[in-house]
Amino acid sequence: MGATRTVEVVLRDLSAERRRALRLLSQGMSAEQVARGVGVSYSTVRSWAKLAGMTLILGRHGGAAGVSKPAPVAGPWTDELGRLNDQARVLIHLRLNERVSLAKIATELGVHRSTVWREVARGRDPHDGSYRARQAVAFARARRRRPRACKLGPGTPLRAEVLRLLTERYSPEQIEAQLLIQFPDRDDMHVSYETIYQALYVQGKGSLRQELLVEKALRTGRSRRRPRSNLPPRASNRSWIGDEAMITQRPAEVEDRAVPGHWEGDLVIGTDGTSALITLVERSTRYVLVRRLPLTHDSATVTEQLTAMMRDLPASLRKTVTWDQGCEMARHAEFTLATNCQVFFCDPHSPWQRGTNENTNGLIRDFYPKSTDFAAVSDEQIAEMQRLLNTRPRKTLAWAKPANKLNEILTVAPTT
Helix, strand or coil: CHHHHHHHHHHHCCCHHHHHHHHHHHCCCCHHHHHHHHCCCHHHHHHHHHHCCCCEEECCCCCEEEECCCCCCCCCCECCCCCECHHHHHHHHHHHHCCCCHHHHHHHHCCCHHHHHHHHHHHECCCCCCECHHHHHHHHHHHHHCCCCCCCCCCCHHHHHHHHHHHCCCCHHHHHHHHHHHCCCCHHHCCCHHHHHHHHHHCCCCCHHHHCCCCCCCCCCCCCCCCCCCCCCCCCCCCCCCHHHEHHHCCHHHCCCCCCCEEEEEEEECCCCCCEEEEEEECCCCCEEEEEECCCCCHHHHHHHHHHHHHCCCHHHCCEEEECCCHHHCCHHHHHHHHCCEEEECCCCCHHHHHHHHHHHHHHHHHCCCCCCHHHCCHHHHHHHHHHHHCCCEHHHCCECHHHHHHHHHHHCCCC
16 A cells, blocks of 8 residues: 555656556556557656656567556655665665565665665674664765865866867867876876866856967867758869869879878968968878968969978988969969979869868967968967967877878988
8 A cells, every 4th residue: 555655646747647657557558558448658668657656567569568666766765876875775675674675665766776786885883784774864964075186176197288289279089198107107187088078067156168278279269060062063164174184084193191201291371372381291191381462362372382391301202292273373284394393183062072171271270260361360379379289189090190190201212
């Protein structure tokens, strides 16, 4: 009678559909039958049964055929998360004194017997091994508090290093990997990137964001990724490109990134529409080169500056450049003649065909947003940005740094 009254008290606090479903389950109906009868999904019935502490019995085909016990979870013995409350500990204390088995106590409480077993094991007196409600309640409250010092707390060396790397424009995931490499034997200097995100965005007073010396904590503010274009390719009227310079004619070795010397390039345009940056990124090492164009980005200027950038590299690193169909590369034949580096052009509105450069330009926009006039930026500032980009560990390189990867190539590559 006591268990029946408990079920009725709990059901009164539920919705009509949920009350009806739980009553039908307690009468032995299968979850499928209840779902059809009540007008809800099968998974909803299973969720209600789980919250109510009803263990579904498996039928011949693995489906739920009924229930074994209709004792409630969100009743007088547990909280909304199904955890035993103080009243349950009093009942356990009384039943243990009456020599009632843990399985029967669990049935009365409407929980699994292992839940009672763990509660008794945690709540026993360390001296005489007895279980007393008052002491078990104190133990439970102490466990829930579990005060723990924040690993990124103010004044810690770890916090100082994380702040330094954030200022160097490292992402939280790059910081996690860099700390593992930099401090391999010091657990106190290791932190997960999720903890860093929590310190930046979740924590209030004393958060990392308040101590940063840069304007933005992270590189991007997007809530989701931009999808690729679903538009069909349109015919190109760039007669100066030529069929032999289209990306379909690019050597197959470019695709797998195993051979260095293949680059992707583009312009990052300033707010005034006249100033710009030339960006080149090497596909295998992700090493980036950036050159400022403060006054104009016409075809003659771009060709001249791009040629100067490439001439500083050994011939073994000047194989191909992949570009979009911007008219700033109308003189690509002159560039190829001067550098012996073939230019290939992407299909219209297909930026993923040079996705490494697109990603790199996004990193550059973290330093210089779209409101930047590059005429007001110095060459020294651009050089510092290039250094920071090339000395950051990259996940795609197994957390190696682009500068180090390029140096490895230069030590073995011929310079002629």
